[in-house]
Amino acid sequence: MASGRGRVAALCHLWAAAMILSSVAGMFVVEKSGIRVLRPEHIRGRHESAIANFGIPNYGGTLSGVVVYPEKGSTGCSRFDGAHFKSRSGRPVILLLDRGDCYFALKAWNGQTAGAAAVLIADSIDEPLITMDTPEESKDDEYVEKLRIPSALINREFGMALKMAAAKDSEEVVVKLDWRESMPHPDERVEYEFWTNSNDECGTRCDEQMNFVQNFKGHAQILERGGYTLFTPHYITWYCPEVFIRSKQCQTQCINHGRYCAPDPDQDFTEGYEGKDVVIENLRQLCVHRVANENNRSWVWWDYVTDFHLRCSMKEKKYSRDCADDVIKSLGMPLDKVKECMGDPEADVENPVLKKEQELQVGRGARGDVTILPTLVINNIQYRGILERMAVLKAICAGFKEATEPPVCLSGDIETNECLERNGGCWQDLRMNVTACKDTFRGRICECPTVRGVQYQGDGYISCKAVGPGRCAMGNGDCWSETKNGQTFSACSEYDLSGCRCPFGFHGDGYKCEDIDECKEKLACQCDGCSCKNTWGGFDCKCKGNLLYIKGEDTCIAKNSSRLAWLLSLLVLSCVVGAGIAGYIFYKYRLRSYMDSEIMSIMSQYMPLDNHHNEAQPLRQDSTI
Template sequence: MAMAMAMASSFPMLTTTTFFFFFLLLSSVDSRFVVEKSSIRVLSPEHIRARHDGAIANFGVPDYGGTMTGVVVYPDKATTGCSGFDGPPFKSKSGRPVVLLLDRGDCYFALKAWNGQKAGAAAVLVADSIDEPLITMDTPEESRDEGYIEKITIPSVLINRAFGDALKLALEKRTEEVVVKLDWREAMPHPDERVEYEFWTNSNDECGIRCEEQMNFVKNFKGHAQLLERGGFTQFTPHYITWFCPEPFLLSRQCKSQCINHGRYCAPDPEQDFNEGYDGKDVVVENLRQLCVHRVANESNRPWLWWDFVTDFHIRCSMKEKKYSKDCPNDVIKSLGLPLDKIKECMGNPEDDVENSVLKAEQQLQVGRGSRGDVTILPTLVINNVQYRGILERTSVLKAICAGFKESTEPPVCLSSDIETNQCLDDDGGCWRDKDLNITACKDTFRGRICECPIVDGVQYKGDGYSFCKAVGPARCAVGNGGCWSETKNGQTFSACSEYELNGCHCPLGFRGDGHTCEDVNECQEGLACQCDGCTCKNTWGGYDCKCKGNHLYIKGEDTCIAKSTSAFGWFITLVVLACVAGAAVAAYLFYKYRLRSYMDTEIMAIMSQYMPLDNQHNAAQPLRPDSNI
């Protein structure tokens, strides 16, 4: 019954017959509400330390992906919070935020949260008054007219009676502050690098404040949604609620005007008056059309066009402004370049006495499975199969979607300054940093930061990310010489980093050290060069120079001196030797080309023989036999 009441609140002023149809549809399933498991943790006093469940309200702004630690305060009077609190705002002795504990009853949940927010509370816990399963605190339509719902910016959570009594008992003793931690980091699952989310909505814009709320959300969130969808970060699916007409009423005026496909799929009359305006079946048809728009757009790899269609439809074909006609949505479809024939094929004929596969699937999905819970109100947002709780507002919803990504896989839009704080800006978040190269291991994430050795200009750094990171791989020498020694003198540069080694530092030839510091080796002084008779040695940075006495040349590889040949005969011999070497090189090249061509010809013939059987004796192809296997 609670589920049917929640549905009825989505469409104010429903007729008795309309509500009866809602009830018959929804009473066939057991209502299941979403509860955030172990989302509240008592930190002190020690004797009541434990984790407890809570049900986040459908109003306010829960901090998805974050936490809040505060001191519990229970007012001395007006414990239900149904009237404003007199006196100064609530404060804690330690200066921590105040988590206001209130009792259930006497007024709307939202009013309790609003009064608590005005009294300085950072969050509100509402303790149930009876022992029962937790439900989701929703916003009755009547309270929206008072204008405070959209102003609620603090989170509210319903807790069970036993937990509430334990907190009150601890507060009565007044020995120490009761400190709790509200943790929403795992309230939104993040199984992989893509977030899947659903939006349960309605094409009708005459259902009051809720319809205005969802259309404003679609218009304001459209940019974020299309950016996420185009980048492949999210998978979005729209859904629409319908119900069926009971068989005894199939021929009634109510069913005929509110249902299609012989009473199988129904929606409320937009004006709640069967004698004027549009009919409920017009709403069902448009719901079906919007579902098919998304299906066809998705098949053409442009699923984000649904947001354009819904926005344009609201402007050009509004039922509230009496602009709707059967041709109007078709004009919107054509303007977006979508194939109208495929969308009509998807929709089928609403007058046929058959099941519509698209709408039938929607009715089945409406019943919650797994962690999602039943879809009982419009609009409802489901992210990674968990219902979103809080105000339907651009920034709040974006934070919830961002909380659904695995850490470090969030798209850039999730790291914008208006929804998260970059912890890497404060002393690199305590991670490793190379001040000389301005490289840090701190990586900003939606939930905070991680210390992970980076990749810089194609160079991979490896380490624990906290105390050290070092460059590895073949390109490591390009960035800071891979952390190895390097020095330049007299226009010459030597480095202990070698691009032929994947890691490690080794002093180059002519130097000695551990690779992080290298010193020049004095080959002359240590007797490592110029040991031939008549040689003189001069040490240079990174090498040495040897000179021979008189008319002699120094041969470094042999560490010896030979006489220079200046006679004509000597030059002749030198030219002959060079000519022989050049001739041998040319002959070797020609022989290589001949062998390569012979090898290629052999290979080609071998390949061709696999497909073209040859007769080497008669050099003619034999005819195929009739029974050949070809």
């Protein structure tokens, strides 16, 4: 039985791999840039190069430099220790390296550390140009994120010509790398799409796309609000072949009876989240964008995705529908419209939103299939290079028709305040005029504030609570408080920072307190002849006749006493007072006598009397002879 499940699991993995391979074989487009040789004369001309999927291509610009081919380590697989490439003319160095022996990205990294402004890698065989990709996820590829120079692959023949020319010392080989036509710019608006995934457990790729969304959000929302761009998010969606639909393992990865699927997030069918959870959240994020777009707030998608990632992470076991609904409501989105757009995931029918995604996944015209995540497509051209905030902004700005670029493209500055609109969907206390919304260049963040030295704690979206000393002055520390008939009671105490506790005379959890009816619950006025009346926060107790109620003793005593009692009381009081005065006088007399005797004793030792002085005088005279 176990082996049967293992075979089905293996088949499902093969199915996922087959879907990827089929899309790869379908249509992959190599994005290219131009290279023009300026010197020497005999090899002048224009050539093509394939833009790498790493580094930062200079979209919309050019770079002129001198080609340098290293005498040692021409593959660039090892660091050029101590070497810093320079040209005789002072122009930037464009390092030419051979293909083979190590990752393309590692060659570019070693070139960057040796001072190269760009890296060209010459193919080792005669074949059409290919796109140089980043290495598979490993412990040694941290350098990929640090690559800031452009890289490109050139064909073998062109590479040989450059090597031969560079080997001669008579003249520098000067080339001009040109990316101006690599990004189309047909009109005054740029259309771009981002293929992503709601799964946050897929390693480096997931971290890369989420970091990009968080960092680029501010730029994206300014461009969208100003009408400069048309942005559309997309999500890769697989389908389940008929042969696998009946298997329990594959059913857990799909919705709508196998029509829309995603790989198991942790690749374990027995525990954790399932592929169908990812598909449903992908669908929800697509519908958030659709509904926001219908309400002329298309930029809200960026807020939803970043907030969902922070509040509903798989790693924290919060990846759920309820958490997603809370995020949607916090952003002022109509939840019913989003659910209506999503449809029924259990229905045996096509989902129009996801079906459209599967169709758009296939490349048409100049655009290739979407085969990897994340993928950015600008003006129908797949962006090549690292997903970095300013690099992507530059590529988008290169997509505008000349002289129609928005101000953000010219300055790179961002001045926005999302907190002005609905408080950015963050927590706020209107009573105290306190908010968790904080504006940054990346857009708003929801972070509990510190106000007048009092720290608030919470998630920043739904709740923030004042803690520590001074909390009672800030909205009563979120504890219960109420005023009636000019009298105020509060469950917040500056001496007890552990929480909220209802004051004496009330009961509750500290966040809601109700008056205790001491009379009804027989907590007071239990003495004979007493009558009890409940009050807010306390009680009034009266005794019959002329008796006076003593609250601390819960008893009644007489208000009026007889004349004899008064005389006896006065006599007793006089005796007590007289005894006290006599005792005090006797005490003072004895103390004075004792002190006098002590003083005399001390004086007799250190200050002799006159007769003693006279008797000692002859002895003093004899001692001087």
